[in-house]
Amino acid sequence: MKKTLVVIGGGAAGFFCAVNAARLHDDLRVVILEKTGKLLSKVKVSGGGRCNVTHDCQSVSELVGHYPRGASFLKKAFLHFSVKDTITWFEERGVELKIEKDGRMFPVTDNSETIMRCLLDDAARYGVEIMLNTELENVELKSNSAESQSQTSFILTLSRERTIEADFICLASGGVQKLEKLDWLKNLGHDIHPTYPSLFTFNIKGSGIQELMGVSLDSAVVKIMGTKHKLQGPALITHWGLSGPVVLKLSAWGALDLAELGYDFKIVVNWIPEYNEQKVLDMLRVVRFEKASQKINNRNPFDLPSRLWEYLLVQSGIQPELRWADLPAKSQNLLAKMLCNQEFHVQGKTTFKEEFVTAGGVGLEQINPATMESKTQKNLFFAGEVLNIDGVTGGFNFQNAWTTGWIAASAISQTEKQQ
Ligand SMILES: Cc1cc2nc3c(=O)[nH]c(=O)nc-3n(C[C@H](O)[C@H](O)[C@H](O)COP(=O)(O)OP(=O)(O)OC[C@H]3O[C@@H](n4cnc5c(N)ncnc54)[C@H](O)[C@@H]3O)c2cc1C
Structure with missing residues (x-):
């Protein structure tokens, strides 16, 4: 039977994880849950409607210097997917990026809808299912075998009294607003750092x-x-x-x-x-x-x-x-x-009207930067701003979303092939 990956959050990180996981493993059912009625809403308004996709910075040690929180974690993550990979990824889908004088990179169209269209097209191409107006409320474990954690799957409680089962979860729900909404994650052994605004x-x-x-x-x-x-x-x-x-x-x-x-x-x-x-x-x-x-x-x-x-x-x-x-x-x-x-x-x-982010969020101590998988709960992955990672303005926050989303997708598809 096909296994299911449920991605929580229809933002940049969630989409990047979902479309890559679906593409890398065509035998995986991929579902995005989005609590609002809109997808990629921050991508749309980003960079004043132009979407500052990334920053022209090829050296990892220089790149991590733009992240007040998460630099040493990202140093390892960027070895797997960095600025050059982002540029190539979009280029392969017909989206050309240009570099501005200060190093910020935008689509040549100067229109964030180019990035949205690209991600939405990939989601359709690889059969990613999307559930709008669907909020994740709780996660429980369903152990299929008392001895083996590798057989663990998840039961997700959703808004309007629905549930969905998942073999893999990727939490990509963006800046944490209400810490209590992540109590289920704390129960799985994760630290959640208090949040505060940045930029x-x-x-x-x-x-x-x-x-x-x-x-x-x-x-x-x-x-x-x-x-x-x-x-x-x-x-x-x-x-x-x-x-x-x-x-x-x-x-x-x-x-x-x-x-x-x-x-x-x-x-x-x-x-x-x-x-x-x-x-x-x-x-x-x-x-x-x-x-x-x-x-x-x-x-x-x-x-x-x-x-x-x-x-x-x-x-x-x-x-x-x-x-x-x-x-x-x-x-x-x-x-x-x-x-x-x-x-x-x-x-x-x-x-700042052009860009603001949330500092704090899911602690990095319990996450493996090479896979974005939880160290305390197998088959649970993370991507994007939900993590205690944030960058300064200039495209660094999206780069975090692309990098962590891609790493999670690639690790999920490899795990799924091995199981
Ligand atoms: C105005 C503005 C402009 C910006 N411009 C830039 C820019 O040009 N360049 C740049 O690098 N960065 C920019 N940023 C920052 C960047 O947009 C974010 O860092 C990035 O969007 C984070 O992506 P994400 O997918 O992790 O989170 P988000 O984009 O926030 O997506 C998370 C999604 O999860 C959904 N969600 C949350 N909880 C649940 C739940 N329980 N169940 C289901 N769904 C849930 C949310 O509704 C949301 O759609 C900007 C930010 C803002 C606010």
């Missing part, structure tokens, strides 16, 4: 910075005070505070600390990372001498966006009409501080 921007009130909305910098250094988290990268000022890649990355690396601080903390910004306060003072001394008769707001020695320069002058109590020769030493010191060490009070976060 958000910082809300800053009362500093006047919002008036600079739209100002962007190629490079700024942002440090979270009282922590070790400090990063340099492009920054963007928004109408609610500070955003841009440097802030999003910082929110990911500092996700746990920031959750513990209740999203109420201070940051220090250096708007000109190539300078420190002393270097700024040296530079200002030269400018004062050489441009003595010029007005301060006409001469921006650091090539900062002019709106930011004027804002920093105001914050330092300097009248823009003042001539360089008349700049008091106290104001000069304050300006150097504002340029290199401006403090802001962050109160709250805003989720």
